[in-house]
Amino acid sequence: MNVLVINAGSSSLKYQLLNPDTGELLAKGLCERIGIDGKFTYKPQLPGKEKLDAADVAMPTHSEAIKAVLDALVDPVNGVVASMKEIDAVGHRVVHGGEKFAASVVINDDVMRAIEECNPLAPLHNPANIIGIKACQALMPGVPMVAVFDTAFHQTMPPVAYTYALPYEYYEKDKVRRYGFHGTSHKYVAQRAADMLGKPIENLKLISCHLGNGSSVTAINGGKSVDTSMGFTPLAGVPMGTRSGDLDAGILEYLMNKYGMNITEMLTVLNKKSGVQGVSGVSSDFRDLGSAAAQGNKRAELAIDMFNYGVKKYIGAYAAAMGGVDAIIFTAGVGENDANQRMAIASGLEFMGVKMDEDANKVRGEERVISAADSKVKVLLIPTNEELMIAMDTASLVK
Numbered sequence: 001m002n003v004l005v006i007n008a009g010s011s012s013l014k015y016q017l018l019n020p021d022t023g024e025l026l027a028k029g030l031c032e033r034i035g036i037d038g039k040f041t042y043k044p045q046l047p048g049k050e051k052l053d054a055a056d057v058a059m060p061t062h063s064e065a066i067k068a069v070l071d072a073l074v075d076p077v078n079g080v081v082a083s084m085k086e087i088d089a090v091g092h093r094v095v096h097g098g099e100k101f102a103a104s105v106v107i108n109d110d111v112m113r114a115i116e117e118c119n120p121l122a123p124l125h126n127p128a129n130i131i132g133i134k135a136c137q138a139l140m141p142g143v144p145m146v147a148v149f150d151t152a153f154h155q156t157m158p159p160v161a162y163t164y165a166l167p168y169e170y171y172e173k174d175k176v177r178r179y180g181f182h183g184t185s186h187k188y189v190a191q192r193a194a195d196m197l198g199k200p201i202e203n204l205k206l207i208s209c210h211l212g213n214g215s216s217v218t219a220i221n222g223g224k225s226v227d228t229s230m231g232f233t234p235l236a237g238v239p240m241g242t243r244s245g246d247l248d249a250g251i252l253e254y255l256m257n258k259y260g261m262n263i264t265e266m267l268t269v270l271n272k273k274s275g276v277q278g279v280s281g282v283s284s285d286f287r288d289l290g291s292a293a294a295q296g297n298k299r300a301e302l303a304i305d306m307f308n309y310g311v312k313k314y315i316g317a318y319a320a321a322m323g324g325v326d327a328i329i330f331t332a333g334v335g336e337n338d339a340n341q342r343m344a345i346a347s348g349l350e351f352m353g354v355k356m357d358e359d360a361n362k363v364r365g366e367e368r369v370i371s372a373a374d375s376k377v378k379v380l381l382i383p384t385n386e387e388l389m390i391a392m393d394t395a396s397l398v399k
């Protein structure tokens with residue numbers, strides 16, 4: 001079976017066509033500048049097929065974008081399937097499922113309404129996800145569609161982990177609580193970790209570190225998320241590319257008064273101008289920071305150190321929360337590629353049974369054990385694959 005995975009944003013849309021049973025990727029690409037002019041990228045993965053790179057295709061709405069995707073996939077010359085009949089289902093990434101969705105779900109009218117009710121929790125993302133679903137439904141009548149939520153995996157967190165120490169009515173009335181994000185990624189790497197360790201996931205205590213532009217650390221006990229570093233929004237947790245991560249809310253009042261900022265301006269600072277970008281003044285990209293630090297830039301070095309220290313503290317906290325840990329997982333852009341940062345994060349954790357293997361760690365983007373043979377806690381590098389996870393969830397629900 002083939003599943004089309006759609007990740008729709010407000011002006012862009014990423015897609016992949018893959019076979020969830022074999023993991024084979026048939027094609028991927030993206031539509032950009034939707035509603036402006038329209039650029040279409042198509043990367044077929046079968047031999048002899050030609051790709052398109054940011055080709056001009058008019059995309060006044062998401063409908064034309066999805067039409068371009070479907071046309072490319074079934075194109076007689078460069079397509080990867082013979083007809084639309086070979087696209088069995090569509091899996092849609094949806095950012096926020098609130099407390100309504102603890103798992104992926106087949107989309108029907110009730111589900112659409114429930115997703116719409118979550119819009120206030122993710123005003124930038126959910127409405128775009130919904131537009132993508134509606135455009136697909138119109139062009140692919142009768143094809144089953146599934147919604148896969150970034151928040152769903154974390155719905156197993158207990159109240160002690162998700163409740164903020166605020167007046168309780170803000171939770172009861174307004175649903176202000178920790179939700180957590182990157183759930184599809186944390187779920188995928190946790191399953192892969194259990195496979196790699198050859199143990200049932202029910203018997204494992206895992207800490208997964210999804211370290212990219214946005215980063216989150218999750219405690220996974222028996223296959224269930226029991227705590228995660230992001231919160232009500234993806235602003236919380238470790239310092240990120242441009243996001244502050246956790247901070248003293250009292251700072252907001254102080255800075256807003258001092259600089260006459262309103263709350264929107266303050267949040268722009270916290271979301272777009274903070275994190276390792278803000279501290280270093282160099283870049284939000286860890287590769288740039290690494291080069292700058294190597295040339296003696298102290299603030300770039302401080303930013304990297306703060307990030308690593310932040311992740312290390314969450315690992316310690318979650319080991320304490322679970323009463324131990326069997327494996328620590330590194331994934332996403334930084335976690336998969338940066339051996340130095342993995343080493344910096346894991347070093348100093350020998351007291352709790354973590355011992356890295358320096359040579360094994362000298363690798364990029366490859367599934368492998370990077371701890372020493374006698375390390376009590378295994379350290380795993382696992383490239384994430386959110387699209388495959390979405391396709392697998394979709395297949396299991398529509399089969």
Ligand code: ADP
Nearest residue numbers: 211212213214284285286287332333334337338
């Ligand atoms: P997101 O999906 O959150 O946008 P990614 O998971 O793609 O982010 O991660 C992007 C980050 O990964 C960037 O900060 C980039 O610097 C980092 N990264 C990618 N490749 C490397 C590399 N080879 N070495 C160090 N960092 C890398």
